[in-house]
Amino acid sequence: MPSKQIYLYFFLGVVFVFSVAEIFVYFQLRRILRRDFSEKSKKWIPIIRWVFIGMNIPIIFLFFRKDIKADLPVLTTILLYPFTVWQFLIILWAIILIPVTIYRIIHNKIHVTSHR
Secondary structure, three states: OOOHHHHHHHHHHHHHHHHHHHHHHHHHHHHHHHHHOHHHHHHHHHHHHHHHHHOOHHHHHHHHHHHOOOOHHHHHHHHHHHHHHHHHHHHHHHHHHHHHHHHHHHHHHHHHHHOO
């Protein structure tokens, strides 16, 4: 049986990967909103930021679940089902956006250097 320290390292590693993916998706969404919907983006970006932050609350639950005395099956159902769907969508969007972002960066770099 792995030690608690290994579980902690694995948990922190998974949280780090999901956080990086979520930050990447958030900044890409923010960039697109500012570019395509400049007037409405001033209103929507703070709301979207809080949605992204709020959807990470189950990470705290996962870390402290052994200390919670509530009805765990119900609490797990309420918190983890939406969190799982959210994380799946974030990873899916990150997988889609990484090649698009790389292409955009390379295309902009070639476009800028070809006019010099």
